[in-house]
Amino acid sequence: MLDFLFGQLVATHATFDVVTLSDRTTQALAEDPWLAAGYALLGLAGVGGFLSLLGMALIYVERKVAAHFQCRLGPMRVGWHGMLQSVADAIKLLLKEDIIPDRADRVLFLIAPVFSIIATTLGLILIPMSPSLQVVDLNIGVIFISAVSSFGVLGILLAGWSSNNKWSLLGAMRAGAQFISYEISVTLSLLVVTLFAGSLQLSEIVQSQQDGWWIWRGHIVGLVAFFVFLIASTAELNRPPFDLPEAESELTGGFHTEYSGLRFSFFFLAEFINMFIASALAATLFLGGWMPFHIGGLHTFNGLMDLIPPGLWFAGKTTFIIFLIMWVRWTFPRLRVDQLMRLEWKFLLPVGFINLFAAATLVITKLYFFPW
Amino acid sequence: MSFSPELHHWLILSTILFSIGIYGVLTRRNAVGVLMSVELLLNSAAMNFLIFNHYASKPFIDGAIMALFIIAVAAAEAVIAMALFVAIFRSRKTVDVTQINTLKG
Amino acid sequence: MSYIDPKKSSRSAIEVGGVPVNIVVAPRGATGDKREGLLTIFYKSVKSLLTGMKVTIGYLVRPSTVVTQQYPENRETLKMFERFRGQLRLVKDENGYMNCNGCDFCEKACPNGSIILQDRRNSVSGKSELERYLWRLDSCTFCNACIQACPHDALEWSDGFEAAVYDRRLLVYTLNDYAGPPVNHIKRFKKKAGTPEDRVEELLATMEPRHQYGGPTPLSGKGMPGVPPLKTD
Amino acid sequence: MDITLNPADLTHTIAFYTLALTSIVAALIVVTAKRIFRAAVALAVVLICGAGFYILLNYDFIAGVQLLVYVGGIVILIVFAVMLTSSLESIEEPPSLGRKALGLFSSLAFLATAVIAFSETKFPLSSISAEQPKDVAKAVGRKLLDYGAGGYVLPFEVISLLLLASVIGAIVVARNPKRKNEGSAT
Incomplete structure (x- = not known):
């Protein structure tokens, strides 16, 4: 009886039909171009607003978490427990003078932050946050997301070069070397999930985890891929313990040493949103995205889990991974450059290749947990 | 006459990009610049494959595979070229192709 | 091994x-x-990483470990540590009499001349006593040498750390509240003289009040707007 | 003039011409810019526009690969090469007039020949009813690993060998020979 009831609930509540904003735009394009333009504008405004709000929230959370890891309190003055500190900082950054160094390459100096923020936005629009909350759902989503993330590092290289400053240049070169190296590991662990799910489309990858998330359906392989992804994407984000491109004790800020005001805030925002994207991607690929915690066959349990809305599931998982990344940041010291490269080329890369091979074997033999 | 892109529009576009690349290969002094011009050539060749695939043999995918191969070859070429430039720069302190003429008799 | x-x-x-x-x-x-073998290294490194993460999460989940002081709000309840060196102060007993008799040891011990001490001779007892104890906070390094040098335990550190002022000259303090005999002079005078209470009264009458900013300032310059002029004598 | 007002077509046309104009201008910057780093950025723009063209041609998988490999890999490599071999102040001398004339002549001659050839040739276009494979990525993957007739498994393996050889070759070429002695000394 109970089982039947929850079965009904699943049928009514969790009809996971994917309607993204870009689908609506394409539909409207056939009928009314103005409506399509409206949808496109809505999407842009939504993404822009979401981007800045999320950035400010993440900065606040980072400061608070960092403070409590270090026996401090963090921002406490502006608003309740410093909630409005990020707003105050944003206003301060907007009002600051925009300085361009005298001998800098002006054109490149001005467009570098734009590159960074565009890359971030392009990555953000692909994340499926709930069945209906995804701006674009490309069928090559996984490839696209790792492709656009390279624009960001191009922006960093531009910034470092055009500042005409040795520290910026060093930081940029470190960023480039680090990115190219760790991109391989990220792609290898993305490929593992692509093999499991049999699709490059992010929404389909989420759908494929209806009976269980890949991190434990693909047992050891999924777990290894998850950790390789976490480590390598932390390195790609230039976050500690891999923050050599902006190691402030050596490079006084690295590639963004010469930036100030709004342009600096672009880099800053891009960095934090990239952290969100990486976490959301890890949640989507390995932890089922917005898919509730399901165990194949147990309808009652699954029905109970479906009561929690999918957006909340996504937010919870992403928050968990963001917290994990912050936790790592405020625990470990920074690596040296040679250690960084050794970790990638002598450890993560072989592990990634072996793992990919194991994943292929797993897919052929269908030895997942819950193979139905 | 229609402005919506047809086969000849696409072909002219890729040809223009190719001839710009030829100009660059012939006139650039910096070796890295020459490499970039070669990338332009390769890119427009890959585009041509896709154009013909799209317009002449739509149900098949061979042109796309050729484009993939071109991209892979371009990657290999860029890696080798960069290694060569770094090695040349280390010994000659320049990458100006008009001055790297030791092999000339 | x-x-x-x-x-x-x-x-x-x-x-x-x-x-x-x-x-x-x-x-x-x-x-x-x-x-060591590869697996041992891997095991050890993962274990040490996890240990580090356990330590930090321990701090995160226990708010009692927070050491930050919410300073202006907790001004009433704020207590500094026992060994905190805030400002130099003369020790006083319950009657408000100081221990210092102006022996000059601290002035000689001070490595950078932050202490300037003037003494005078008491007209009643004929003993030397403190006229004015000047302490320059602006050049003090809080090295504790004066307190170690003092034979009478007349100096101590207070926990007052709110010493910020708008004019550098305001950092020159007169530490003594009065110019006059220290507490052991008064006691000894009582014991020695035995009977006449009026002699003690007479001795106490030689005390002159001193103000915190009442001393001669070693820095030259005119008064700044908004800052009350220093009394110099 | 016959501009079809079908909105889907119109956006397609606008996108084509915008991308074409951008990529041609950027390509001109690539071959003429005096500062080599700006040329590298312009090359990135050309390649991004190329990905846009592939999307217009409905080969979104190839567009993704183009972005991933070309922009994410090759352009960054080139930028690296620029950073290692020149500085911000280094400005390339313009080519000599004769060289310029030679280049201009060759490229224009090629352009003219090719355009005349296009206009003379009658290409065997596929019929309008012909349909592209729905999932390009899947079709490409199947074809690449197909060892029957029309399969590409041999070229695929050769390409992987080529990449491996180029990686090893690059390491051998770029290695500093002096480092060996230093290594044994410490």
Whole structure:
């Protein structure tokens, strides 16, 4: 009886039909171009607003978490427990003078932050946050997301070069070397999930985890891929313990040493949103995205889990991974450059290749947990 | 006459990009610049494959595979070229192709 | 466990400034430990990383470990540590009499001349006593030498740390509240004289009040707007 | 003039011409810019526009690969090469007039020949009813690993060998020979 009831609930509540904003735009394009333009504008405004709000929230959370890891309190003055500190900082950054160094390459100096923020936005629009909350759902989503993330590092290289400053240049070169190296590991662990799910489309990858998330359906392989992804994407984000491109004790800020005001805030925002994207991607690929915690066959349990809305599931998982990344940041010291490269080329890369091979074997033999 | 892109529009576009690349290969002094011009050539060749695939043999995918191969070859070429430039720069302190003429008799 | 294998280490001698110096270079990996396998290294590193993460999360989940003081709000309840060196202060007993008799030891002990001490002779007892104790906070390094030098335990550190002022000259303090006999003079005078209470009264009458900013300022310059002029004598 | 007002077509046309104009201008910057780093950025723009063209041609998988490999890999490599071999102040001398004329002549001659050839040739276009494979990525993957007739498994393996050889070759070429002695000394 109970089982039947929850079965009904699943049928009514969790009809996971994917309607993204870009689908609506394409539909409207056939009928009314103005409506399509409206949808496109809505999407842009939504993404822009979401981007800045999320950035400010993440900065606040980072400061608070960092403070409590270090026996401090963090921002406490502006608003309740410093909630409005990020707003105050944003206003301060907007009002600051925009300085361009005298001998800098002006054109490149001005467009570098734009590159960074565009890359971030392009990555953000692909994340499926709930069945209906995804701006674009490309069928090559996984490839696209790792492709656009390279624009960001191009922006960093531009910034470092055009500042005409040795520290910026060093930081940029470190960023480039680090990115190219760790991109391989990220792609290898993305490929593992692509093999499991049999699709490059992010929404389909989420759908494929209806009976269980890949991190434990693909047992050891999924777990290894998850950790390789976490480590390598932390390195790609230039976050500690891999923050050599902006190691402030050596490079006084690295590639963004010469930036100030709004342009600096672009880099800053891009960095934090990239952290969100990486976490959301890890949640989507390995932890089922917005898919509730399901165990194949147990309808009652699954029905109970479906009561929690999918957006909340996504937010919870992403928050968990963001917290994990912050936790790592405020625990470990920074690596040296040679250690960084050794970790990638002598450890993560072989592990990634072996793992990919194991994943292929797993897919052929269908030895997942819950193979139905 | 229609402005919506047809086969000849696409072909002219890729040809223009190719001839710009030829100009660059012939006139650039910096070796890295020459490499970039070669990338332009390769890119427009890959585009041509896709154009013909799209317009002449739509149900098949061979042109796309050729484009993939071109991209892979371009990657290999860029890696080798960069290694060569770094090695040349280390010994000659320049990458100006008009001055790297030791092999000339 | 031997740390350096003497057979494998290379020896050489160089001469530094006419003195021969032996140099022993220990070979790599000669610390007596076995070379560890890959899995052992992996296990150890993961374990140590997890240990670090356990330590930090321990701080995060226990708010009692927070050491930050919410300063202006908790001004009433804020207590500084016992050994905190805020400002120099003269020790006073319950009647408000100080221990200092102006013996000059602290002034001589001060390495950077932050203490300037003037004494005078008491007209009643004929003993030397403190006229004015000037302390320059702006040049003090809080080295504690004056307190160690004091034979009468007349100096101590207070926990007052709110010393910020708008004019540098306001950092020159007169530490004594009064110019006059210290507490042991008064006691001894009582004991020695025995009967006449009026003599003690007379002694106490020689006390003159001193203000915190009442001393001569060693810095030149006119008064700044908004700052009350310093009284100099 | 016959501009079809079908909105889907119109956006397609606008996108084509915008991308074409951008990529031609950027390509001109690539071959003429005096500062080599700006040329590298312009090359990135050309390649991004190329990905846009592939999307217009409905080969979104190839567009993704183009972005991933070309922009994410090759352009960054080139930028690296620029950073290692020149500085911000280094400005390339313009080519000599004769060289310029030679280049201009060759490229224009090629352009003219090719355009005349296009206009003379009658290409065997596929019929309008012909349909592209729905999932390009899947079709490409199947074809690449197909060892029957029309399969590409041999070229695929050769390409992987080529990449491996180029990686090893690059390491051998770029290695600093002096480093070996230093290594044995420490």
